[in-house]
Amino acid sequence: MRPPVTGSAALRQFALDPDFTHLNHGSYGATPLALLDAQDRWRRALERNPTRFLSRELVDMARVQTGRPGEGPELLRHAAEAVAAEFGGAAGDYVFVPNTTAGINAVVAGFPLAPGDRVLLLGPHYSAVGATLRAACARTGAVLDVVPLPWPAIRDEGVTQAVAAALTPRTRLAILDHVTSSTATVMPVTDLARLCRERGAAVLVDGAHAPGMLPLDIPAVGADWYVGNMHKWICAPKGAAILWTAPDRQDATRPQVVSHGAGGGYTDRFDVQGTLDPSAYLTVPDAIAWCRDQGGPALREHGRRTALAMTGMLAAELGTEAGPPPAMTGMMRLVRLPDRFGPADAVAADRLRRRLSAEHRIEVVALPLAGALWLRLSAFLYNEVEDAGLLLRALERVPAGG
Ligand SMILES: Cc1ncc(COP(=O)(O)O)c(C=O)c1O
Known part of the structure; x- marks a missing residue:
C-alpha cells in the first residue's frame, strides 16, 4: 500500500476552508469532496423516482408489511453488509442511526430499569450521554454511578480497578466510552466489557470516535451494544452512525420511532422509521472504501503520530504537559495551557476557542479539566505537525486572561 498523501496536499480533497487550520476533526469530522459527490448521486437516484426508490429499492416495503419474500435490492441492507465487512460480525446485527446520541437513546429507552437499579458511567463521558442516562434514571428510579478517573495520569489498570470497585450487585447497565471525548483517551474497553458482564451488567459501548480511529472488530469487544459514528473518522456525510446489537439482545432493541417495521425483526424496525433522507447511510460503504484507499492503517498511524508530535511539541514549548499517555492515544490528544490563559472554567475555554477561530483562523477545542x-x-489526513506551530504562534499573541 502506498503511503497516504497527508498535510496541506491532502486538504484539497476536502471542502474545508483552506484559510483555516482545522485541528478539530474529532467533533464533526469532515467529508471529502468525492464522498459529497457520492452522496449527491444517491440523492439524485432517489429523486428520479422517489416512489420506486423509497418503497422498493431502499427497503422492500411490501416484504416488511406482508412478510412475503422481498424482490427489491434492499440498498440499506447492502450498506450494512459493507459495515459488517469492515467492523466484523453479520450485516443483520447492524442498523443505521443518525448519530451516536440517537443510538444510545434507542438502547437506553428500551432497557428495563427499576427503582434501585444502578447504571455505571465513566467519569469523562460525553455530556449528552450523561443527560440521556440522568433522564432514564429520573424516569425509572434507577441510580447513576459515575466512576471518576484520574487525569492526565490515567492507566489501563487504574481504569479497570476503578470500574471493578464501582460495580455493585444492582448494576444493570454499564456505558463505556471506547475513546473519551473530553480527554481523548482510548479505554481498555474489551477488558472493561468482560468485567462488567461477568458481574452481571449489560454493556453499551459509546464508540462515537472509534470507527476509523482504531483497528476495530466490534463483536470482539464483547459488549451487548456498540454505537459508533460514521461521520467522524470514517468521513461519511453527517447523519450516519451504526448500532451493533448482540443477537440475544435484538428482540428487545427498538428504535424510539415506531413505524411500519414495528411488527418485524430488529433490522426492519430500525430500517423503516418514516420518510428520511437515506443518502448519508448509503454513502457509508463509499466512505469505508475511501478510508482504505487513503491507507487504512497508515492513515490511522499518521493521525496518531501527528497527534503525539503536535502535543509533545506544544507541551515542551509551553512548559506544560500532554495527555493521555501514548499507550492510550488515538488520533487526538490534549495539551495543558499555562495559567496565564485564564481560569479553568467553561467561560474562559469558550472565550479562547472563539478568539483562536475569529482572530487566528484556528479551529481547536479548549476545555477545563482537573483545575486547568x-x-x-x-490529527487527520490533512493535518501536519506544522499546524501545531501555527497554533503556538497564535497562543503567543493571546493576551493574558485569554
Ligand atoms: C464519546 C462521545 N459520545 C457521543 C457523542 C455524540 O455523538 P453525536 O453528536 O454524533 O450524537 C460524541 C460526540 O462527539 C462523543 O465524543
Missing part, C-alpha cells in the same frame, strides 16, 4: 485549561488537538 487544555486544548484538544485532532
